[in-house]
Amino acid sequence: MSPPATSPRSRTRRLATLATALACTAAGVWCTAGTASAGTLTGSFYREPDTPATRWLAANPNDSRAAVIRTKIAGQPASHWLSNFNLNTIESEVAGYVGAAASAGQLPVLTAYGIPNRDCGGASAGGAPNLSQYQTWVAGIARGIARRTTIVLLEPDSIALQTCLNSGEIDARNQALRTATQTLKAAGAKVYLDAGHSAWNSAADQAGRLVAAGVADADGFYSNVSNFQPTASEAAYGRSILSALNGRGVAGKRQIIDTSRNGGAAGDWCGDDNTDRRIGQYPTTATGDANIDGYVWVKPPGEADGCRYAAGSFQPDLAYSLAATAPNPPPTTGPTSPPTSPPTSGPTSPPTGPCAAAMQVSTWQGGFQGQVTVTAGSAGVAGWQVTWTLGGGQSISQVWGGTLSVSGSTVTVRNAAWNGRLQPNATAEFGFLASGTATTPALTCAAQ
Numbered sequence: 001m002s003p004p005a006t007s008p009r010s011r012t013r014r015l016a017t018l019a020t021a022l023a024c025t026a027a028g029v030w031c032t033a034g035t036a037s038a039g040t041l042t043g044s045f046y047r048e049p050d051t052p053a054t055r056w057l058a059a060n061p062n063d064s065r066a067a068v069i070r071t072k073i074a075g076q077p078a079s080h081w082l083s084n085f086n087l088n089t090i091e092s093e094v095a096g097y098v099g100a101a102a103s104a105g106q107l108p109v110l111t112a113y114g115i116p117n118r119d120c121g122g123a124s125a126g127g128a129p130n131l132s133q134y135q136t137w138v139a140g141i142a143r144g145i146a147r148r149t150t151i152v153l154l155e156p157d158s159i160a161l162q163t164c165l166n167s168g169e170i171d172a173r174n175q176a177l178r179t180a181t182q183t184l185k186a187a188g189a190k191v192y193l194d195a196g197h198s199a200w201n202s203a204a205d206q207a208g209r210l211v212a213a214g215v216a217d218a219d220g221f222y223s224n225v226s227n228f229q230p231t232a233s234e235a236a237y238g239r240s241i242l243s244a245l246n247g248r249g250v251a252g253k254r255q256i257i258d259t260s261r262n263g264g265a266a267g268d269w270c271g272d273d274n275t276d277r278r279i280g281q282y283p284t285t286a287t288g289d290a291n292i293d294g295y296v297w298v299k300p301p302g303e304a305d306g307c308r309y310a311a312g313s314f315q316p317d318l319a320y321s322l323a324a325t326a327p328n329p330p331p332t333t334g335p336t337s338p339p340t341s342p343p344t345s346g347p348t349s350p351p352t353g354p355c356a357a358a359m360q361v362s363t364w365q366g367g368f369q370g371q372v373t374v375t376a377g378s379a380g381v382a383g384w385q386v387t388w389t390l391g392g393g394q395s396i397s398q399v400w401g402g403t404l405s406v407s408g409s410t411v412t413v414r415n416a417a418w419n420g421r422l423q424p425n426a427t428a429e430f431g432f433l434a435s436g437t438a439t440t441p442a443l444t445c446a447a448q
Contacts, residue, residue, distance in 0.1 A: 039254040039293035040219070041151070041190075041285040042397040043367075043433055045077035046101035046108045052314035053302055065320040069302070072323035077106075077283050078260065078297040079153060082141065083113040083312075085128050090137055094144025102148050102362070105369070107285070109296055111153045111225075112141060112180075115173065119157060120164035123306030131176045138180045142187035147371065147429045149398075152189045153256065153298060154180060154218075156225045159209045160196025170212075178214030185217060186418055188431060192256050192293075195221040198229045198237035207244030215245065217418070220254035225298045226305060228262045231281055238291060259283070260297035261322060279322045282329045350425065351377040354447035357386045361438045368438035371431045372413070374445060376422035383420035383448030384428070387412045394436035402430035414448065 053074040057066055080097050082090065094110065101108035114137050118127040128134035141152070158177060162170050177193065184191050193215050195206050210221055221241065224234050238255035245253060263278035281295045302319025309315050350356075360371045374384050390396075390409045402413040414420075419428040 039287070039290055040398060041107065041293045043285060044106050045283050045285070045294070045296065046097075046104060046106040047075070047077040048080055048097065048100075051078070051300065053300065053319065056314055056316055060316070063316065065316050068323050069316060069319045071328060072279065072326055073301050073319050076297060076329060077109070078300040079109040079111045081111045081113055083111075083124075083126075085114045085126065085133075085137060087133065087136055087140060090140035091144040094141050095146065096144075098145055098148050098150050101150075102369075105362070105367070107149060107151060109151045109153065109298075110141070111298055112138070112155060114138075115155045115158050115176065117164065117169075118155070120161055123311045131172060134176060135179060135183070138183050142183050142189070145184070145187040145189050147188035147431065149369065149431055149433065150187075150189045151256075151294075151296075152184050152191045153222050153225070153296075154184070154191055154193055156194055156298075157196075159194040159213050160200055160206065162209075174213045178217065181214050181217045182418060185416070188429060190219045190293075191217075192220050192222045192254075193218050194225075195223040195238070195241060195255075197224045197227045198233040199227075203237055203240030204244050207241050207248065210241070210245065211248050211250055215253060216250045218253070220256065220293065222256040222258065222296070222298065224258040224262060227258075228264070228277060230262055231257055231259055231295070234262075235289060235292060242291060254293040255291055256294050256296050256298075257292060258298040259295040260299050260301050263326065277322055279326050284330075351375055351445070353377055353445070354379065355381055355384050355422070355445040357443040357445040359388075359440060359443055361440055367433065367435045369431065369433055371429065372443070374415075374422070374428045374430070376424060376426050378424050380424045380426070381420075381422050381447040383415050384422070385412055385414040385446055385448055386430075387444045387446070388441040391436065391439040391441070394434055394439070396432050396434045398433040399430065404432070420448070 051074065053069060057070055057074055060066060082093070097110070098108045113124075114127045114134060116128050116130055116134060119125055128137055155177065158173065162173070165173060181191050181193070193210055193213055195210065201209070215221060221238075223237060234257045235255070238257070242253060242255070245251070259280035261277050261279060263280035279301050283295055283297050285294045287293070287295055301322045302314050302316065304311060304313050304315050304318065306312075354377050355374055356377070357372055357374050362369045372386060374386060376384075388411050390406075390411055396404060396406065396411060399413060402416055405412045405414075413430055413432070415428065416430070422428055
């Protein structure tokens with residue numbers, strides 16, 4: 001599936017002219033993935049093998065542009081867009097993509113794009129026929145995720161672009177986004193909401209919109225999708241939004257920046273015929289900025305915005321112009337082989353105490369993923385915590401579905417806000433990514 005364009009023509013008048021800059025640094029310096037820490041994500045993003053770019057390459061192996069497109073675009077991970085509204089296929093589509101990423105030991109990135117009246121009827125109009133069916137669609141996404149590590153970028157332009165909605169429709173959309181966020185979080189996803197970009201709404205305005213749309217329940221926000229603002233500008237914009245959120249009592253959020261096409265000129269949103277565009281920072285979680293969880297190619301380079309070409313169509317001329325002068329990507333890091341068959345630790349019979357926990361482990365060279373199921377006892381629990389001891393050389397880099405604390409070699413994961421209260425014999429799940437050699441430790445579960 002190719003993603004549609006997400007930026008309406010009316011956005012043009014909102015854009016300020018910004019100086020040409022290369023991604024994440026001063027002009028003239030190209031950033032590559034390093035070993036610096038980031039926000040809450042580690043590891044490599046999943047590179048989907050079947051995309052419009054790879055299909056074009058298969059059909060045109062001898063094209064003079066093929067080598068550049070293969071190395072600098074098709075060889076890089078980009079978000080998988082869920083943009084065709086189909087209640088019958090959404091769960092299987094998500095399950096197949098997320099399952100393939102899990103098997104590769106990599107992080108899947110989904111862009112959910114199905115809100116009613118999306119793009120305010122512009123080049124990418126469509127989506128669900130109503131908000132009730134939209135929530136059914138989101139529930140299908142959640143079932144496909146099935147508590148596996150997944151990054152979900154929820155509904156581009158749904159918050160920054162609301163000019164076509166009256167006040168009642170804005171309230172209904174905000175409620176829909178809050179509900180969708182909670183549904184996806186309960187499925188184990190890390191969810192980020194739409195923050196437009198740095199040359200659109202002010203940070204204070206955007207922060208207010210994010211709060212109304214339920215960012216308190218999300219992991220943060222993303223910016224620059226289908227736009228071209230320099231990474232430095234987006235990072236500064238993100239800091240301003242975070243400050244405004246903190247002023248509204250919402251803390252602990254992170255930013256994701258779309259760097260797919262921001263390595264050249266900024267300006268008019270449509271990139272179909274602008275030869276000054278360049279690919280920006282290659283996708284990475286190693287941003288070196290604690291506020292930024294990742295640089296992600298949300299809009300795959302080479303796919304049109306809907307001006308000169310059909311929205312979402314792959315155009316080799318666009319792809320080549322974006323990548324021709326860019327340096328080669330940094331060496332691939334992270335797991336390179338599929339996980340082994342997962343062993344399981346912990347009880348499989350009903351708990352005799354307040355709760356019990358069982359861990360399933362998937363491994364790859366140099367690291368592993370743990371998925372823990374918490375089962376309440378016969379009395380149920382209002383909250384839970386799971387404790388175990390790290391093995392030698394192990395360290396945990398990411399947790400979802402719970403809150404992590406580490407003291408020496410003792411790990412404690414407490415329930416998240418949405419999955420602590422369990423009825424008798426009910427279950428909740430959390431997961432984590434870790435480095436080192438996998439073990440199946442003894443788990444202790446206690447009520448909070």
